[in-house]
Amino acid sequence: MQNIIELQNVAKNYGNTIALQLNRLAIGEGELYLLAGPNGSGKSTLLNILGFLTRPDRGELLFSGERVDWKRGTMTRLRRQVTLLHQSPYLFRGNVYDNVAYGLSLRGMGGAKAQEVVSETLATVGLDGFQLRKHTELSGGEAQRVAMARALALRPKLLLLDEPLANVDQKSARVLEEVIAGLPSMGTTVVMSSHDPQHEKKLPCQVIQLQGGRMNADHLDETESLGNLLGYPAVQI
Numbered sequence: 001m002q003n004i005i006e007l008q009n010v011a012k013n014y015g016n017t018i019a020l021q022l023n024r025l026a027i028g029e030g031e032l033y034l035l036a037g038p039n040g041s042g043k044s045t046l047l048n049i050l051g052f053l054t055r056p057d058r059g060e061l062l063f064s065g066e067r068v069d070w071k072r073g074t075m076t077r078l079r080r081q082v083t084l085l086h087q088s089p090y091l092f093r094g095n096v097y098d099n100v101a102y103g104l105s106l107r108g109m110g111g112a113k114a115q116e117v118v119s120e121t122l123a124t125v126g127l128d129g130f131q132l133r134k135h136t137e138l139s140g141g142e143a144q145r146v147a148m149a150r151a152l153a154l155r156p157k158l159l160l161l162d163e164p165l166a167n168v169d170q171k172s173a174r175v176l177e178e179v180i181a182g183l184p185s186m187g188t189t190v191v192m193s194s195h196d197p198q199h200e201k202k203l204p205c206q207v208i209q210l211q212g213g214r215m216n217a218d219h220l221d222e223t224e225s226l227g228n229l230l231g232y233p234a235v236q237i
């Protein structure tokens with residue numbers, strides 16, 4: 001299995017707090033990883049590093065085998081391949097179409113092609129027909145699904161999800177779980193943080209367990225790829 005991203009001897013501190021300290025972490029392409037751990041264990045810090053939003057204090061990152069040099073030109077190119085979705089995503093003013101099409105227009109896609117992509121991605125999250133709905137007329141769960149559609153419209157190679165199911169209603173959670181479970185087979189690698197122990201059982205995932213900024217080595221040799229861990233059957237909706 002090829003690794004989409006690999007961290008080597010990565011550390012991030014905030015003052016005297018060790019937020020993250022990993023010898024090696026390899027994220028295999030086309031896999032779904034669940035990032036588990038208590039509050040403050042380093043999940044968001046890791047997601048921000050994987051999304052190239054936080055530069056670690058030390059260590060190396062390899063993206064599809066390329067050493068990340070943190071130079072502006074390189075990062076613009078690499079960041080286009082990675083999307084991070086937050087727990088409470090910000091929806092722009094305007095309607096659902098504007099929100100999902102926003103990133104596409106930044107990349108020069110408009111007109112019929114953009115309409116097609118927006119329609120497809122909204123259908124994926126069960127919201128086709130919501131294009132003209134104002135952002136103020138959405139439930140929390142629908143807003144999270146729109147944010148997911150906005151992320152998916154960009155066809156990221158690596159999708160990072162920070163507690164995406166924490167504040168959503170049951171129906172939206174089930175839809176999003178099904179979408180997330182299906183992404184690896186569509187070529188998108190997913191790393192998702194969660195506090196919900198059920199996700200480990202419901203999603204076909206490998207688990208990265210963090211504690212105090214370090215990977216829990218009880219069940220995992222940090223020098224090994226996570227590819228050897230057991231997967232679980234896909235969720236049935």
Ligand SMILES: Nc1ncnc2c1ncn2[C@@H]1O[C@H](COP(=O)(O)OP(=O)(O)OP(=O)(O)O)[C@@H](O)[C@H]1O
Pocket residue numbers: 014017018019037038039040041042043044045046
């Ligand atoms: N910007 C910051 N400034 C200072 N300390 C920070 C900052 N960001 C994170 N930390 C600290 O780094 C550690 C890891 O935080 P992080 O947010 O990555 O954990 P987490 O597992 O995502 O927590 P939660 O589940 O509560 O979101 C914590 O001790 C936190 O207080």
